[in-house]
Every structure is written in structure tokens, then in C-alpha cells.
Amino acid sequence: MKKLPVTLAALGLIACSGFALAAPEGDAERGAASAAVCSACHQADGSGMNIAGGESWPRLAGLDANYIAKQLHDYKSGSRVNASMMPFANMLNDQQIADVAAHYASLPATEGKGGESADEATLKRGKQLAERGDWSNYIVSCKSCHGPDNQGAGDAFPGIAGQHAGYIKAQLTAWKAGNRRNDPQDLMGTIARRMSDDDIHAVAVWLAIQNPTAN
Numbered sequence: 001m002k003k004l005p006v007t008l009a010a011l012g013l014i015a016c017s018g019f020a021l022a023a024p025e026g027d028a029e030r031g032a033a034s035a036a037v038c039s040a041c042h043q044a045d046g047s048g049m050n051i052a053g054g055e056s057w058p059r060l061a062g063l064d065a066n067y068i069a070k071q072l073h074d075y076k077s078g079s080r081v082n083a084s085m086m087p088f089a090n091m092l093n094d095q096q097i098a099d100v101a102a103h104y105a106s107l108p109a110t111e112g113k114g115g116e117s118a119d120e121a122t123l124k125r126g127k128q129l130a131e132r133g134d135w136s137n138y139i140v141s142c143k144s145c146h147g148p149d150n151q152g153a154g155d156a157f158p159g160i161a162g163q164h165a166g167y168i169k170a171q172l173t174a175w176k177a178g179n180r181r182n183d184p185q186d187l188m189g190t191i192a193r194r195m196s197d198d199d200i201h202a203v204a205v206w207l208a209i210q211n212p213t214a215n
Contacts, residue, residue, distance in 0.1 A: 026065055
């Protein structure tokens, strides 16, 4: 994947921090076995889950392996906090993390949920934020970091097109509140704090209905 200049990273699901891997090479077949415990939330096919009005779990299928590994290591170290994820991450050693990441990266990306009923005005605003940003409020476009069509750019910037709306919204809200901080220079927090709640909803639902494999 292409690496682009650092200006905005996501959601989510979505951290903007490179992960210098001195880690073992992952094995997707071994990772499938280690990931069995993950399927209750992330599903056997890595598609995740979007519950309207409730918690959403991200789609992991097709995400960059190094990005997934980085997030698991961050849960272990405590630099990313989630009460559900931390115990599972702590069960995995470095090799298992690499294997689980390789497994999910090898799966075909699935479609996002949560944007199907959004109205035209909301989707128009979401598209603007994702593709052009809003310079009147110093909001950089998502694709500035996440690449053309928001398909991702290397291990620092995950693909967010086709990610579940509920998860994107939850992560942007966490960045905005300062509850998620595992990015350098507080990049995502800086951007999220410039976004209104309506903006966060708009970009989340627009991204959710985009093709996760447009490239």
C-alpha cells in the first residue's frame, strides 16, 4: 500500500502511529486458531458487528497486518484502553499477535453497516469531510492520511472505507474526549476536537457505505 504524508488518521477504528516491527513474521493459518476467541465480537469472517444504538465492533478483515498488530500491542501496554480488548490482548504473546494480525489481513474485506438510512444532506457533509475536509474549521480530509478512497496507507493509516459507522463514530468521539490517545502528536484528537457531533456522525455514516476494496 502507498504511504502518504501525515495529516489525519482514523478511526478506526482508527490510530495514527507507525509500528516499528521487530516482531516475528505472522502466519495466517496459525492465526486462525488463535483468533477463535475473537469471533464472538469480530465474527469468524472478521466482519465485526454494528448494533444500532449500541456497541459496535470493527471489521478487521482486510486491514493491514502491522496496523492490527500495533493496536494489540497498544492494548497490552495500556496506551490504548478498552475493558473488553485488554484481557484478550494480554492472552497473546508476540508471535500470536503477529499470527492473528496476519490472519485477519488475509481475509477479504466486508461491507460496513450503519449508513444505510442516512439522509442525503448528512451523506453530502460526510463526503465533504472525508474527501475534502473543511478548511473553514481546520478539519483535514480523511483521505489525506488514509489514502485514495480511504482504503488505507501502510501500517500507520488503516482503511476506513467500509468500516462500521458505529465504530468510526465511537473512535472519533473517544479521540475528541481524550479517551483514546495512541497516536503521535495527538493528531487524531486535534482533528476530532474540531468536529461537531453532527460532523462525526456524517463522516461515519458516509464512510460506512463506501466500498472497502475500491482500489
